[in-house]
Every structure is written in C-alpha cells, then in structure tokens.
Amino acid sequence: MTDLASQILLAVAPSPLPTLACGFVGIAVFVLTRIILVTLHSEDLEQDDDWQYDVNRINELRQHSLIYRVFQPVIQALAKINRGAFREQLPDINRETQASGLPRFWTPEEFLGRIELVALLATPFYISFGVKIMGPVGIVLAFTVTILTGFVLRRRLAFRARYRLLLIKQRMPFLLDLLTLLMESGSTFLQALEQSVDEFREHPVGVEFGRVLAEINMGKSRTEALQAMRDRLSDDEITSIVGSIIQGEVLGTPLAQLFRTQADVLRIKRTQRAETIAGEAGVKMLLPNMLVMASTVIIILGPFVLGFIYEDFLS
Numbered sequence: 001m002t003d004l005a006s007q008i009l010l011a012v013a014p015s016p017l018p019t020l021a022c023g024f025v026g027i028a029v030f031v032l033t034r035i036i037l038v039t040l041h042s043e044d045l046e047q048d049d050d051w052q053y054d055v056n057r058i059n060e061l062r063q064h065s066l067i068y069r070v071f072q073p074v075i076q077a078l079a080k081i082n083r084g085a086f087r088e089q090l091p092d093i094n095r096e097t098q099a100s101g102l103p104r105f106w107t108p109e110e111f112l113g114r115i116e117l118v119a120l121l122a123t124p125f126y127i128s129f130g131v132k133i134m135g136p137v138g139i140v141l142a143f144t145v146t147i148l149t150g151f152v153l154r155r156r157l158a159f160r161a162r163y164r165l166l167l168i169k170q171r172m173p174f175l176l177d178l179l180t181l182l183m184e185s186g187s188t189f190l191q192a193l194e195q196s197v198d199e200f201r202e203h204p205v206g207v208e209f210g211r212v213l214a215e216i217n218m219g220k221s222r223t224e225a226l227q228a229m230r231d232r233l234s235d236d237e238i239t240s241i242v243g244s245i246i247q248g249e250v251l252g253t254p255l256a257q258l259f260r261t262q263a264d265v266l267r268i269k270r271t272q273r274a275e276t277i278a279g280e281a282g283v284k285m286l287l288p289n290m291l292v293m294a295s296t297v298i299i300i301l302g303p304f305v306l307g308f309i310y311e312d313f314l315s
Contacts, residue, residue, distance in 0.1 A: 057105045058072075058105075060103070060105045061103065061105040061106065061110075064103045064105065065103070065106075065114075067114060067117070067118075068110075068114065071117055074113075074117055075110055075113040075114055075117055076110070076113070077113075078109075078112075078113030078116050078117060079107065079109040079110045079112075079113045080109075081113075082108075082109040082112045082113055082116075083109050086109075086112060089112075090108040090109055090112070091108070093108035093111060093112055093157070094107075094108040095161070095234045096157050096158050096160075096161040097111050097157070097161075098232045098233070098234075099161040099164060099165055099232070099233050099234065099235070100157060100160040100161040100164050101160075101164055101204055101207065111157075112154075115150055115153045115154055115157075116150055118149070118150075118153060119146050119147075119149040119150040119153065120146065122146065122149055123142060123143070123146045126141075126142035126143075126145045126146060127139055127142040129142070130142040130145075164204050165233060165235050165238070167203070167204050167205070168204050168205045168208060168233070168238065169235070169237055169238065169266065169270070170270065171200065171203055171204075171205045172205050172238075172241070172263075172266055173263040173264075173266040173267050173270075174200075174263075175196050175199075175200055175205050175206070175209065176259040176260070176262055176263035176266070177259075177260070177263050178192075178195075178196045178199060179192050179193065179196050179255075179256075179259045180256045180259045180260045180263070182195055182196065183255060183256040183259070184256050189222065189255055190213070190216065190217075193209060193212070193213050193216075194213060196209065197209050197210045197213055208229055208232075208233065209229075211225075211228075211229065211232075212225040212226060212228070212229050213225075215228060222249060223246050223249055223250065226242050226245060226246050226249075227242075227246060229242060230242040230243065230246075237266070237269060240265075241262045241265065241266065244258065244261075244262055244265075245258050245259075245262060
C-alpha cells in the first residue's frame, strides 16, 4: 500500500525538468537581449588621452552606421587585413568615399571592410542556393558570386562618387552666380556663402560649400577651407576652379569678379563636354546600327534564300 501511494505521488507531482528548461530558456533570452541592446547602444565609448580623437571618430561612426555598430569588431579586424592587402587601393577608396558624400568618419580600410562584410554575410545564401541547384559544385559558384558581389559594391562606390561630382559641377555655376549677386549687392563673403548654402541645402554642392562655411566658422581661413574642399573632391575641373579662387584670394582679386569668371568657365566646360558626348554618340551607335541593318537584311532576304535553296538543290 505504501508503494502504491508513493507511485501515485510521483505521478501527480510536477517534474522539475520542464521548469529547469523554461528557466534556461529565459536566461538565454535575457542574455541574448542584453547582448543586442549593448551592441546597438550608441553611447560614447570610454577614451584616454592617446586615442581620444580616434574614439570620437568611432563614436560618430557608430551613431551614423548601424552595420558598424553591430559588426564593429569584425570590420576593424578586416580593416587591419586591408591595410596590408589593399594598400595601393586605399587612397582611391578614400577619395571616392569623400566625393560620394558618405560620412567622413569612415576610413578607407574600414569602408572596404564593410564591403567585404556585406559580401560575406550573403555567402550562406549563395551556398544554399548553389547547392540546391547544382549540388556540391554550387559551393564553388557561391564563392565566385561572393567575390563578384564585393567587386560590384566596390564599383558602386566609384559610380556614386562620379555621379555626385557630376551633380556638383552642373549646379556650381548657379551657386557662384548667386554668390556674385549677393556680394555685389553689399553682402560680405560669409553672409553670401551662408545664404547660398541655405538656397542649395538639399543639393550636393550646397553640402560641400556648407562644410566650407562650417570650417571657416570654426577658425580656418577661406584659403584653407577651399583647399580642404579641393582635396576632398579631387576632381580636375573642381581643382582648377577652386585653385583659381585661392590664387585670386592670395593676390587680392575681388571675389565677386572671380566667382563670375569661374562660373563662365564652368559653363563653357559643360558646353564642351556636351559637344564631346554628342560627337562620341555617333561612333558608339555605329555597331548597333550595323547589327540592326544586318538583322533587317537577313529577315527580308532570308525567305527568298531558303526558297531558292529548297527549289534548286533539294527538289
């Protein structure tokens, strides 16, 4: 009777295993949530005197970039590899990063690490799709597509930089005209620049001259601020225009006259560039025109040729 009562009590009493399992799941969820919150938290990191400037840059970058905030250790590890493996390409990446309007807190090796990280994150999906379609051979295809993804993202940065520079060169004559009108009407250079930046605030040319205005307000001279913009954009036409303005500033030439002259120069260069593109269009259309003409001839003469072959040779 005692044994039967003990068995009944054991059957009725709750097992501790589900409770322990629920407790472990709760702890795991808490730890995972804590890790995610700490990772996504963008509060400034601790810093010392030796690295305060780099830490300030990292803090700003963590606020601007979610992918850097989540994968900061991985990106920094890839950046160390990129400093040695892609040393020759880093200056071009830095120039394109600045010219494309990305946050200036990116270093070229870190941005290249960001591109590599995006390609690596897509690799498991490529492997899954490749193995499902082609079997084990799909793994080789997946790694090939991963390399191609990194190359495409790298070329996308270069295209973005070229496109933004084109937008700046298209709108810069109008900003220089506005600066000329404001200065001729009695405004100082800073007042005219502030109004012009406000007028073009949503355009890349307004953003770039806004940085010039901010640097001047922080204590830089006009020459140093313009030189920084010239080095940042690193374009031949913009370098020529900004260099002429800097030279006029050093020699004491009135800025209104300089702005008017450089605006006219930009318009002439834009007209010449349009004429060059129009002249190249005819050459580039020659091959498609030949293909279209050949296709038309085949479509028109094909039935007659086939009819002649069937009647004379196959009958």
